[in-house]
Amino acid sequence: MIHLESAYKGENEWWKYLLLIAISLLGGQIIGGVFMMIILAVLSASGGGTLTAEALSSMDFAAMGVHPTVGLVLLMLPFLISLLLLVVFFKPLHRRVFTSVINGWQKVRWQRVITGYGVWALIMAFFLVVDYYMNIDNYELRLNWGALIPLALVSLVLIPFQSFYEEILFRGYLAQGVGRITHSRWMVIIIPSVFFALLHSMNPEIEKFGFWTMMPQYFMIGAVYALLSVLDDGIELAMGAHAANNTFISIFVTADGMAFQTDALLKAQEIDPSKEFVTMLIGSVIFVGALAFRYKWSWRVLSKPVEAPEDSSLVA
Numbered sequence: 001m002i003h004l005e006s007a008y009k010g011e012n013e014w015w016k017y018l019l020l021i022a023i024s025l026l027g028g029q030i031i032g033g034v035f036m037m038i039i040l041a042v043l044s045a046s047g048g049g050t051l052t053a054e055a056l057s058s059m060d061f062a063a064m065g066v067h068p069t070v071g072l073v074l075l076m077l078p079f080l081i082s083l084l085l086l087v088v089f090f091k092p093l094h095r096r097v098f099t100s101v102i103n104g105w106q107k108v109r110w111q112r113v114i115t116g117y118g119v120w121a122l123i124m125a126f127f128l129v130v131d132y133y134m135n136i137d138n139y140e141l142r143l144n145w146g147a148l149i150p151l152a153l154v155s156l157v158l159i160p161f162q163s164f165y166e167e168i169l170f171r172g173y174l175a176q177g178v179g180r181i182t183h184s185r186w187m188v189i190i191i192p193s194v195f196f197a198l199l200h201s202m203n204p205e206i207e208k209f210g211f212w213t214m215m216p217q218y219f220m221i222g223a224v225y226a227l228l229s230v231l232d233d234g235i236e237l238a239m240g241a242h243a244a245n246n247t248f249i250s251i252f253v254t255a256d257g258m259a260f261q262t263d264a265l266l267k268a269q270e271i272d273p274s275k276e277f278v279t280m281l282i283g284s285v286i287f288v289g290a291l292a293f294r295y296k297w298s299w300r301v302l303s304k305p306v307e308a309p310e311d312s313s314l315v316a
Contacts, residue, residue, distance in 0.1 A: 001283065001301060002104035003233045007176035010096035010307040014188060017177040020086065020093055024169065028082025036074045040064060068262050070153045072158070072250065075260075079162035086168065101172040103234030112232070116240025119290060123283045124248045128278060131279075132266065139253075140267040147263035148251070155250040155262075163242035170196045170222065171229040171238050179306035185230050195220035208257030209273045217277050221245075224284045231297040241287065 043066045061071030090098050095133040099106050131141055179188045198219035200206075205214050225238035246260070254264040255271050291297075 001115055001233050002306065002309060003102075003175055003229070003235075004104075004306045005197050005309040006096065006104040006181035007180040007306075009100065011261045012177070012180060014177065014181065016093045021169070021174070023084045023088040023089055027085050028078045028080075032078025032081040033094060036077055039074055040066060040071075041070050043070065065152060066252065068189075069147070069154055071149070072154055076158040079165045080158075080303070083161055083165040083168070086165070090173075094136040099190040101176065102236075102239075103236065105234075109234060109236045112234070112236035113240040113243075115291075115294075116228075118240075119246040120241040120283075120287055121244040121248055122186055123287055124245065125252075127279050128253060129284060138269050142263065142265060142267055144263065148265060151263050152251050155247045157248045159250060160239075164239050164247050166196070166199075167225065167239045167242050168273070169227075169236045170199075171226050173233075175226065175229065182250070183305045185304065185308065188230060188306070189223055189226040193226055197221035203259045204257050205259065209271075212260050213273045217273070217280060220277070220310065221280060224288065227288060228316070230293065231269055231292065231299070231301060232295060237291060257279035 030292045046065070059145075064071075066074075077180070087098055090101065096104055099108060102108055108187070174192045174195065175188045178191045182188075184189075194199065196217050201211065201215070203214070225242060228241070229235045229236045248281050250260045250262050250263055250264065253266045253268060254260060254262050255268040258273070292299075
């Protein structure tokens with residue numbers, strides 16, 4: 001195991017973690033947010049919309065006179081900047097290669113990213129098809145190739161950057177810091193998942209369904225991604241699954257009050273958070289089980305403490 005142990009290489013004082021998280025997360029949101037607001041104001045004025053606080057809080061681009069796919073591009077902008085800031089400032093601060101945040105090595109295991117993406121996408125597709133035919137009256141089919149193809153292209157290209165950033169930040173960077181401080185892989189799963197859930201507390205779903213309704217869902221999916229990363233000694237599977245989750249939702253299903261207001265193929269009239277939680281739980285068990293079988297993980301690693309590696313050849 002070397003992913004979490006990489007935090008013993010280079011310079012990893014606790015304040016450097018706080019500083020880089022602030023630079024990356026806040027800097028990206030502020031810089032990207034300013035650009036987004038300027039562009040939204042121009043597009044809204046030219047499109048006949050109005051830039052209201054209600055439209056902004058729900059990310060209702062249609063109400064602002066902005067095409068939803070253009071709005072999705074703007075929504076991804078802060079995450080692109082945050083990722084860039086994290087990459088740029090990581091090595092000067094920590095004196096080790098950036099890929100050590102991903103798996104401890106100098107190469108990203110892209111095959112695992114693809115595997116995580118494909119398996120989770122298949123699971124989501126299965127549950128959506130089943131729910132569609134069981135509750136067909138709850139869905140509006142909106143097959144518009146002129147809107148769907150540009151949406152698919154934007155989603156497939158840009159959304160992975162947003163998903164990769166969150167995985168690198170929480171399951172990679174923050175997890176390594178927590179592991180170094182607590183020496184516990186269980187804390188590596190729990191603590192970043194709490195912060196991951198809190199990061200999403202500004203999502204419009206919180207306003208629609210309530211804080212305590214949505215927080216368990218955000219925490220659970222974060223914990224699933226964290227569990228994958230601990231068992232697989234790297235975050236590539238989580239990166240792929242997270243990208244698949246967000247891309248799939250963007251292209252195939254939306255609903256009022258969701259973070260992604262897109263020209264998705266389907267629009268759900270009503271969302272039941274309790275049913276969504278159970279569906280996500282079942283899907284996560286299948287997902288983790290399938291990957292555990294595929295990669296023959298040892299579950300005993302969860303009780304193994306995070307300690308300084310004896311092998312001095314680990315990347316710095």
